[in-house]
Amino acid sequence: MTSFVPPIYELGPDFYDEVPPAQFPQAILRYRNQDAAESVGLGHLTPEQWQNHFWKLESLPQNIKAPLALRYHGHQFRSYNPDLGDGRGFLFAQLQAGSRLLDLGTKGSGRTPYSRGGDGRLTLKGAFREILATELLQSYGVNTSKTFSVFETGESLQRHDEPSPTRAGVLVRLSHSHIRFGTFQRLAFLDQPQNIKKLLQYCVKYFYPSLGSLADTEQATAFLREVCYASAKTVAAWMMAGFVHGVLNTDNMNITGESFDYGPYRFLPAYDSAFTAAYFDQTGLYCFGRQPTAVLWNLHQLGAALKVAFPNLPVEEILEDYGDAFNFEVQRRLLLRLNLHNPLEEGAAIYDLNAELVTHLFQFLDQEKGLFEQTLYDLHSGAIEERLSRSPQKELYQKESFKKLRDSLSYFEVADTLRAQHPYLQTGTACSLIIDELEALWKPVAENDDWAPFERKLQQIRSFRGLYG
Template sequence: MSHHVSPPIYELGPEFYDEVQAAPFPDAKLRYRNQDAARTIGLDQLSESEWKSYFADFKAMPGNLLTCLALRYHGHQFRSYNPQLGDGRGFLYAQFQVKEKLYDLGTKGSGRTPYSRSGDGRLTLKGAFREILATELLEALGVNTSKTFSVFETGESLERHDEPSPTRAGVLVRLNHSHIRFGTFQRLAFLKEADNIVKLLDYSVRHYYPELSVYEGDEKAAAFLQAVCRNVARTTAQWMMAGFVHGVLNTDNMNITGESFDYGPYRFMPKYDPAFTAAYFDQSGLYAYGRQPTSVLWNLHQLGFALKFAYPNLPYEELLEEFADNFNFESRRLFMHRLNIQNPLQDERASLEMDQEMMMNFFNFLAEAQPLFEQTFFDLHSGVNEERLARSPQSQVYSHPSFTELKKNLDYYEILDSKKAEHPYFKNSKCCSLIIDELESIWAPIADQDDWALFDKKLQEIRAIKGLY
């Protein structure tokens, strides 16, 4: 097990969190244990009873946090500022320093805290099941995401207005690089605590951006905002290339390392549609697929605005003009990576123009012919192969006129990684995806007969493609 003298969160002091206790649960049935994630922080050797005592009973780990901590933050929810937030059904449970990297174990559904408001502090088992599959597939698709670490079913039944009730409950533990949110800084600006903003910035640089420690004062704040902007732009590009819609891009759901986390009403988009939304309550389409980059940039502006309270000379609006270039660069890079192709041109400008034309034709084909999003990336992996297109379940779309232009473009490109091109996954005719109908069909036997066979099969299918993207 990986220990350290004192968990870094204590450096911030009690103004940043509240000590809380986990709810006692009537039962603890292990439903998911992520051995890969456990290996990352040296916990893969835990016995079944140790795993339960830590991740269902939340007994303090030796040499770690003495009590669980509900972190304090505010945030914009659908662009309305809410000072009533904070960890309402989760808390920080433990921290691990592995080599140069700090990891947090946080919970979801572990009981009420001072920030629960009218909620019961619980999580539905279905919510936990959805988060497991989201994080597994996003990780397999190369998205910088939190990892679902553990899920226990707790033996409680919950009333929920958005799914058939009473419904089963679960408690989830997630492994994150950071739980410091944009809203953590916003809270301090709202409370006019400039000294604590400086304290939080220093903490964030020390543990998440140590390379920026050479800077002082305003320069440090500027370098920090730029680094967060780069990481967040990359993650946003990853979502877009995975056809993923987060659903609730509030400022309290974005953290300073740019990691994607907190999966409520997410969706993987079946067919390309910029107006596709994930949350039934997002009536205006604020967080629709095509509006994610704009929403993320708006959130970065709120972070910049909060930092400016302690660093009045911070030209945050100017600094955030880099977001578009960062996002476009990452989107192009990831697009090529997903298709496993590379541009043969040596001239940078000519190469960029050719890439832009090809991407434009690709998305034009998606918009006009309406093929399945993930299946199209799968079918065109490593370029156009007539035999593969012929055995695709959507082979008919490739006779659409808009494909002619795209094919012409694609034929100019070379294969990026011949080993990946030969991977057995691409010998299948169907891709591994997770659109809502499949999610529901995997859940149905769990809900009806407690039969997890389809879930286990899906996990194996997802894990077989890890490392391809």
């Protein structure tokens, strides 16, 4: 049997720095994602082994020997920053799950050469928020990283955006690649076309193997197109989950399209296209309604970086497809969330009817400022009077403004009758995570170390997993 050699070593030391993990005074396990562990063959780990690997950060057998802080640059709020890289995390291990290469990375695991004066730590509240974001997005059917493990570390941290001193934690996440747009940008900034080609080969081999028979500009073209489609799918899923990432910088986007790195995120309360997650996003650059444009802008930066190695790369032509891909995915995601099937057979007619449904939904949400998640919940499997009548916002569905949306819904069929009867849909109230709910869940943890409300919330979130794909 051939021993596993972590593929990251194929890139070599131009792409990372070996770093030592932090040493923490205390280990209190706050979260173990057993489902994720089972999926990568680590479900058998004993509590002691789990602590050794994900608190002490001792290497997994036959895996990455020393943690690797990955090097990258990026545009932050559209200003280029060459002073980036893994500043409070590192690549800890790589794992094979079927045909997929997955990475275990850390957050809050100590200083690296890219910490920029920071302490390399993560607040426990930050870890708590990331657990909830990844769990809920997974249940909404969004392509997201998985929070794998969280330990509280017994340290006290000073932060300007949290009451301090505040508790610390170390988080491990499971991701489908840690290669960021900014990884390519760094190589372009340093004028390293051969390393760009090397990185492209790595990405194709492990994340887009169907492109392996292509070469040079043809392969780069196909790669950018695949990343474009993957990114369009993810931002469409965000829009249908009412999710605002908050910091859509190029170093926070990865080449598989997987959503990750949850800092100042928010979920929409009522629909508001200008709703902004980060308090420091004063111009609303990354507000809810601008997320599709922000992702496209970032794709252009990836394309510009690739052009350093492939000067004939037709970036503009490739990315012209982004809008169509996004619109198609918005329609597909909405039908999946509503458990509806378009009965028409002709392509243009299908698209037009789907587009009409999207338009009427958002017109209704915008006019009435209904609760975003509750509205999608209420309209699951169509405008069913019994469900609408027991909604917390049932009065909205009696208004004239609902008529166009009701009429649009009437043209669709129920896609899956079993899903229409799911127990979650019988409760009458959607599972959401607006900021007031999140703060209410954190309060008993902060004041009394009471994690029971958090655990109950996780049970609720997981209760409808699979309902939305």
